[in-house]
Amino acid sequence: MNFNKCLLYLTYKENEIWNETTMTEGKKETHELELMFAEERQLWQREKHQLQLKHIELENAIDMKNNELEHCHRMLQHMNEKAAPEQRKVENLVLLAEERKRNEKLISKIMKLEEQLQAKQAGARKELIDGLKTNSKIYIGVKTLGDLDLKAFQVSAKKRFCDEEEANERAVELCSIWENYIGDSKWNPFKVISDEKGKRKEIINEDDRKLKNLKTDLGDEVYKVVTTALMELNEHNSSGRGSFLHLKQWHALKNTKSRRN
Structure with a gap:
């Protein structure tokens, strides 16, 4: 009887030690994943802000170009009122068309930057989630608020x-x-x-x-x-x-x- 009691006690202690070890390892792995996620988040934020700055700079450039277009348009109206030579009118129309082409190029650049930003955000989010899901013990859902x-x-x-x-x-x-x-x-x-x-x-x-x-x-x-x-x-x-x-x-x-x- 005493032998059986000792055996049961040893089995109980063995299970208790095993459970404590398992919980400690799980917490350590979770902490390491959280640290890795925080570092990736900081890098992603920095890159996102840099792309946003570039986007803002291009928007400012478009505003400047639009102001130039408005100025050219006012000049063209003024010359028409004074019955300027037809050649002068044609030259100004050509300039206006060139300005519009430049404006279209700037808009195209902004659209490409937006696509790049969205792709980087989606890629970073997917990599983080996939990387965290590779650990079979933990599932992490991510929601940007x-x-x-x-x-x-x-x-x-x-x-x-x-x-x-x-x-x-x-x-x-x-x-x-x-x-x-x-x-x-x-x-x-x-x-x-x-x-x-x-x-x-x-x-x-x-x-x-x-x-x-x-x-x-x-x-x-x-x-x-x-x-x-x-x-x-x-x-x-x-x-x-x-x-x-x-x-x-x-x-x-x-x-x-x-x-x-």
Whole structure:
């Protein structure tokens, strides 16, 4: 009898040690995957911001070209009113056509950049998901919630920095910083109010120190972009904003008996 009790006790302790080891290994692998995912996310954000900056620069170039076209059009009307020679009219029409061709080329470049940006985003997302799914123990679902408009940060930065390159770099830096802020579940810039029907709801706390400093330093447009993203994240994730790419993890660890089999 005593021998059987000892045998049962040893079997119990063996199973207990085995379960603790299995749980520790699972947590370690999950932590390593989360670190890898965070690094990939930072690289992807940087590349995305650079492409957005290029997109904005091309949009500005198109605006300049459109202004030039309008100016040429006004000149052509003025010359027509003065009954300019027909040859002069033809020359101006040719110039106008050339400007339109340049404008079409710029639009084509923007469309290609947008396609490249979408392809890179889709590729990065697929690689991350496929890479995480290769581990049979863990399934991770990825959902992007909210986003910050880099253009608003660029406009604000250009008001503070004369050099365009410096302004662009600062805009990317500030945008990344605030993406991290709004993804921090420890920061709670909300307050609860009751509407006319007595229903409680959360709204932005305009007295939040961080948001007040943001509005003072970067202006109303950036403030609006950030608060909109905060509300979007809060509405879609009532249990806490978490990371900017929201992760849901389900761990499917087999029991000790099935592992041995």
